[in-house]
Amino acid sequence: MRSSEPRSLSGRVAVVTGASRGIGKGIALALADEGATVYVTGRTLTPDTHELPGTIGETAALCDRRGGKGIPVQVDHGDDDDVAALFDRIEREQGRLDILVNNAFALPDDLTDPEQFWRKPLADWEMVDVGVRSNFVCAWHSARIMVPQRSGLIVAISGYTGVAYTYGVIFGTAKSAVDRMARDMAVELKDHGVASISLWQGLTFTERAQRNLAAIEGLEADAATQPAHGCSPEFPGRVIAALAADDAVMSRSGGTFITAELADDYGITDIDGRSIPSLRATRGEPIWAPV
Numbered sequence: 001m002r003s004s005e006p007r008s009l010s011g012r013v014a015v016v017t018g019a020s021r022g023i024g025k026g027i028a029l030a031l032a033d034e035g036a037t038v039y040v041t042g043r044t045l046t047p048d049t050h051e052l053p054g055t056i057g058e059t060a061a062l063c064d065r066r067g068g069k070g071i072p073v074q075v076d077h078g079d080d081d082d083v084a085a086l087f088d089r090i091e092r093e094q095g096r097l098d099i100l101v102n103n104a105f106a107l108p109d110d111l112t113d114p115e116q117f118w119r120k121p122l123a124d125w126e127m128v129d130v131g132v133r134s135n136f137v138c139a140w141h142s143a144r145i146m147v148p149q150r151s152g153l154i155v156a157i158s159g160y161t162g163v164a165y166t167y168g169v170i171f172g173t174a175k176s177a178v179d180r181m182a183r184d185m186a187v188e189l190k191d192h193g194v195a196s197i198s199l200w201q202g203l204t205f206t207e208r209a210q211r212n213l214a215a216i217e218g219l220e221a222d223a224a225t226q227p228a229h230g231c232s233p234e235f236p237g238r239v240i241a242a243l244a245a246d247d248a249v250m251s252r253s254g255g256t257f258i259t260a261e262l263a264d265d266y267g268i269t270d271i272d273g274r275s276i277p278s279l280r281a282t283r284g285e286p287i288w289a290p291v
Helices: 022-033 056-065 080-093 122-149 169-192 207-215 235-245 259-266
Strands: 013-016 037-042 069-074 099-102 152-159 194-201 256-258
Touching: 013 022, 013 080, 022 037, 022 056, 022 069, 022 099, 022 235, 037 056, 037 080, 056 069, 069 080, 080 122, 099 122, 099 235, 122 152, 122 169, 122 194, 152 169, 152 235, 169 194, 169 256, 194 235, 194 259, 235 259, 256 259
Parallel strands: 013 037, 013 099, 037 069, 099 152, 152 194, 194 256
Antiparallel strands: none
């Protein structure tokens, strides 16, 4: 736990979706490190019921240890009733919402298989259901809390695949849609003091990524998964915390940003002190500028 030095997000309330493990867990911890109350959502409630480690309760407990407050809520982000109940609870318990991080994404086991789209199952479309539609549903509920208070930040977790072929057709389609959705939501939120931003992550050393790098031959040589370019799961959370604490965040609303470049703007490094490189020159540049 950090010492009693001032925390930039004390009194702020956040939702991080898909935070049992991976990027969502890292973001939740980084926000808690700055004093936020974090609603940690995901489907994994009981240890050893998922192929990868991590539960919403474990993430929430770590948030408490970081000096924030973690509140675990089991949510299936493909179930609109589950999501509505989450936001009803937040409004009832907190009376406000300051940050939504749309991170939940249905990653199929065959994501990194080098097969053409017609050779993969139609069930992979779930990446759009939980990864695009789920973003919209959470943003819809969040806006109904944030607009009356005339403040808030909605962040979508995306990646270079918004412009660069990565893994397959559906994955690229989903991330491209996320970028455009964040931009168009910003247009409609502009006069209400609520910011909407999409962040491009490169390789992040999640539990899944580390397993895949160890198990899949040749993955380290892929442009999207070169370990030298990777970051910890907390790195994007540090950037989101800076955005949420920035009084001028509305000037960025509607933009798609490379996380590594925003980190440079805010003077942020990864948890090991490294500066994470932008891959703009090799992977592509964002399409959408702030509105």
